[in-house]
Amino acid sequence: MVRIKKTPSKTVSIEDVARLAGVSITTVSRVINKFPSVKEKNRLKVLGAIKELKFSPSIFAQRLATGKSNVVALVIPRYEGVFYSFYVLELIRGIGTLCDVFKLDLLLHLTDARSGLDLRGIGGVIFADIIGNRHQLEAALKQGLPSVVINNYAEDIDASCIAIDNAGGAENAVNYLVSLGHKRIAHISGDLSTQAAAGRYEGYRRALKKNNIKERQDYVFKTDYSRGQARAAAENMLKLADAPTAVFVASDAMALEVMSVTREAGRDIPGDLSIVGFDDNPSGLYGPVALTTVRQPLIKMAEESVKELNRLMTLKKNITPKKVLLPTELIIRESCRQLGG
Amino acid sequence: MVRIKKTPSKTVSIEDVARLAGVSITTVSRVINKFPSVKEKNRLKVLGAIKELKFSPSIFAQRLATGKSNVVALVIPRYEGVFYSFYVLELIRGIGTLCDVFKLDLLLHLTDARSGLDLRGIGGVIFADIIGNRHQLEAALKQGLPSVVINNYAEDIDASCIAIDNAGGAENAVNYLVSLGHKRIAHISGDLSTQAAAGRYEGYRRALKKNNIKERQDYVFKTDYSRGQARAAAENMLKLADAPTAVFVASDAMALEVMSVTREAGRDIPGDLSIVGFDDNPSGLYGPVALTTVRQPLIKMAEESVKELNRLMTLKKNITPKKVLLPTELIIRESCRQLGG
DNA sequence: CCATTTATATAAAACGTTTAGCTCGTAGTA
DNA sequence: TACTACGAGCTAAACGTTTTATATAAATGG
Numbered sequence: 001m002v003r004i005k006k007t008p009s010k011t012v013s014i015e016d017v018a019r020l021a022g023v024s025i026t027t028v029s030r031v032i033n034k035f036p037s038v039k040e041k042n043r044l045k046v047l048g049a050i051k052e053l054k055f056s057p058s059i060f061a062q063r064l065a066t067g068k069s070n071v072v073a074l075v076i077p078r079y080e081g082v083f084y085s086f087y088v089l090e091l092i093r094g095i096g097t098l099c100d101v102f103k104l105d106l107l108l109h110l111t112d113a114r115s116g117l118d119l120r121g122i123g124g125v126i127f128a129d130i131i132g133n134r135h136q137l138e139a140a141l142k143q144g145l146p147s148v149v150i151n152n153y154a155e156d157i158d159a160s161c162i163a164i165d166n167a168g169g170a171e172n173a174v175n176y177l178v179s180l181g182h183k184r185i186a187h188i189s190g191d192l193s194t195q196a197a198a199g200r201y202e203g204y205r206r207a208l209k210k211n212n213i214k215e216r217q218d219y220v221f222k223t224d225y226s227r228g229q230a231r232a233a234a235e236n237m238l239k240l241a242d243a244p245t246a247v248f249v250a251s252d253a254m255a256l257e258v259m260s261v262t263r264e265a266g267r268d269i270p271g272d273l274s275i276v277g278f279d280d281n282p283s284g285l286y287g288p289v290a291l292t293t294v295r296q297p298l299i300k301m302a303e304e305s306v307k308e309l310n311r312l313m314t315l316k317k318n319i320t321p322k323k324v325l326l327p328t329e330l331i332i333r334e335s336c337r338q339l340g341g
Numbered sequence: 342m343v344r345i346k347k348t349p350s351k352t353v354s355i356e357d358v359a360r361l362a363g364v365s366i367t368t369v370s371r372v373i374n375k376f377p378s379v380k381e382k383n384r385l386k387v388l389g390a391i392k393e394l395k396f397s398p399s400i401f402a403q404r405l406a407t408g409k410s411n412v413v414a415l416v417i418p419r420y421e422g423v424f425y426s427f428y429v430l431e432l433i434r435g436i437g438t439l440c441d442v443f444k445l446d447l448l449l450h451l452t453d454a455r456s457g458l459d460l461r462g463i464g465g466v467i468f469a470d471i472i473g474n475r476h477q478l479e480a481a482l483k484q485g486l487p488s489v490v491i492n493n494y495a496e497d498i499d500a501s502c503i504a505i506d507n508a509g510g511a512e513n514a515v516n517y518l519v520s521l522g523h524k525r526i527a528h529i530s531g532d533l534s535t536q537a538a539a540g541r542y543e544g545y546r547r548a549l550k551k552n553n554i555k556e557r558q559d560y561v562f563k564t565d566y567s568r569g570q571a572r573a574a575a576e577n578m579l580k581l582a583d584a585p586t587a588v589f590v591a592s593d594a595m596a597l598e599v600m601s602v603t604r605e606a607g608r609d610i611p612g613d614l615s616i617v618g619f620d621d622n623p624s625g626l627y628g629p630v631a632l633t634t635v636r637q638p639l640i641k642m643a644e645e646s647v648k649e650l651n652r653l654m655t656l657k658k659n660i661t662p663k664k665v666l667l668p669t670e671l672i673i674r675e676s677c678r679q680l681g682g
Numbered sequence: 683c684c685a686t687t688t689a690t691a692t693a694a695a696a697c698g699t700t701t702a703g704c705t706c707g708t709a710g711t712a
Numbered sequence: 713t714a715c716t717a718c719g720a721g722c723t724a725a726a727c728g729t730t731t732t733a734t735a736t737a738a739a740t741g742g
Contacts, residue, residue: 263629687741705723
């Protein structure tokens with residue numbers, strides 16, 4: 001057993017440093033906070049004492065004295081869906097990495113959405129999603145906490161929003177299908193009460209309209225993003241007498257399910273049906289045919305949100321929130337084919 | 342624009358509460374900390390004042406005064422692999438949920454493994470993995486911080502370990518293949534410098550031995566867990582003159598890759614090759630054949646780690662660390678078949 | 683060389699809690 | 713009645729910083 005001997009827990013304070021260095025407490029504080037008005041000679045003495053005593057200032061005392069906190073709360077609704085996982089993790093990764101850069105402490109809040117949020121001691125908040133927890137956002141704003149909302153674009157709220165251009169991405173995807181010669185293009189949507197799903201649906205319609213293709217109600221299948229409903233939608237779609245030659249699916253997770261169903265029905269992808277998904281979930285790379293999809297810049301979105309939050313936290317004044325819409329990228333792989341080739 | 346008006350930022354202190362309630366500061370503090378020795382009448386007065394003033398105690402002042410912190414740092418090496426994602430996210434989810442229950446603040450540390458860790462103000466640490474950051478663990482122990490290591494079982498370190506019985510799980514998987522009549526069973530391992538991969542390999546060997554099957558060196562393929570090496574391993578395995586009828590793969594991510602390669606080679610699963618994976622990654626459910634796999638109790642492991650950390654943080658004394666090995670579960674789906682049926 | 687500014691250091695107050703030690707009633711006991 | 717015990721409240725010190733107002737030393741100008 002490797003017993004690591006603990007250092008005696010008596011904390012060394014700024015006072016000990018001052019005594020050893022032969023200067024006042026204030027001077028030590030100035031050195032720590034990089035004030036210019038300290039003579040070089042003293043600065044070195046203090047630095048030496050700090051190193052010798054292995055001193056590091058108590059963040060609690062600092063925060064109590066300054067009233068400032070560099071703790072960022074990342075609020076994530078307690079999710080369930082497994083495929084949601086890729087999305088959330090990328091977000092966490094991007095945010096965590098940049099918090100490191102900005103020397104911010106990242107506090108994770110997996111919340112119930114209904115429940116209140118304990119924001120004591122928090123310096124800023126990132127909401128990963130405000131489908132369910134808009135009142136939490138409002139509570140944060142009321143406290144005067146800098147707040148950033150990820151992936152939910154709203155002009156009407158006094159917080160910064162960093163989101164993805166869902167409609168634009170969807171439009172590109174459908175345009176691509178049209179460019180391959182498809183005219184009978186279906187859409188399997190996600191939960192339309194979410195902004196993402198609604199935007200994707202809107203982009204689908206916009207593309208049809210611009211290409212003078214009439215939207216058919218029987219080509220639109222509304223789901224709740226679940227695998228089960230995706231499967232059902234796909235089955236119904238395939239049963240159609242006048243079945244579509246292509247489908248734009250609102251998420252890769254669902255697109256994978258649609259591919260399974262299609263193959264089970266004995267049809268070929270992309271021979272009989274072209275598919276485009278949304279997300280660029282790496283799972284789309286497996287299976288016999290790699291999925292063509294719309295890539296969301298998740299890491300970029302995460303990073304932008306931390307940058308923006310840091311801006312809000314640093315600047316003293318009440319500063320106008322920023323609204324950012326990030327572009328997507330169409331990733332062409334193997335699940336679509338040229339029609340009438 | 343919904344401008345939410347901020348509450349004036351003057352903080353209300355325990356003193357204000359005391360004044361309004363007509364009692365002393367001490368009494369208010371006692372009420373907050375649920376001391377029994379406060380007259381019911383006063384308790385109610387204080388509670389009323391707290392509610393009226395919307396008072397909530399400053400955690401920084403509390404922590405400074407008590408010297409205690411209920412902040413838990415979750416240290417995760419900055420990972421890359423995408424399929425790693427499911428594993429990490431489940432861990433975060435389990436840990437986050439239980440921290441909520443225990444009223445612990447969860448601080449996320451995505452670390453470089455090489456770099457030092459700033460543990461100021463932290464009350465306990467959970468290491469999600471100590472492949473690379475053993476010195477960080479030792480630093481935490483040296484500071485006397487309660488520490489728990491997840492999924493890395495080591496008797497020789499003075500921290501609690503909550504891990505998964507990799508060897509046992511692997512042994513079960515291979516036993517299952519044997520029970521289906523397989524004798525030519527290959528193994529595609531992960532990075533054997535990791536405890537998980539080494540354990541799985543060991544379980545494979547143990548099962549062969551117990552079933553009197555001789556281990557063949559040409560049936561063992563060592564990889565670094567990457568998709569690329571899994572693909573190469575699978576190609577080599579299929580080329581074998583005396584090809585195996587079954588393979589146990591050290592991760593679902595790699596197993597999926599192996600399935601792709603096998604199908605590309607024109608062979609059927611499970612007709613020509615039975616496959617068992619490890620992880621119970623939901624991605625294994627897609628594709629034409631659902632993957633049989635060994636499920637790791639990730640959520641349970643996460644929860645146990647928080648429980649254990651909470652125990653260490655609560656108990657005053659130097660308490661002996663706990664070493665836990667959690668059992669796995671074989672999930673039988675469609676990727677294996679009875680041989681000679 | 684004195685007067686005036688400027689650079690540097692200091693002591694003390696503030697931040698908002700907890701907690702040890704003390705006091706004061708009040709009730710029970712002898 | 714006097715003594716003990718005890719519950720309940722109070723005062724003041726402590727926690728480890730930052731910061732304001734103030735003092736001192738050094739530098740500049742005439």
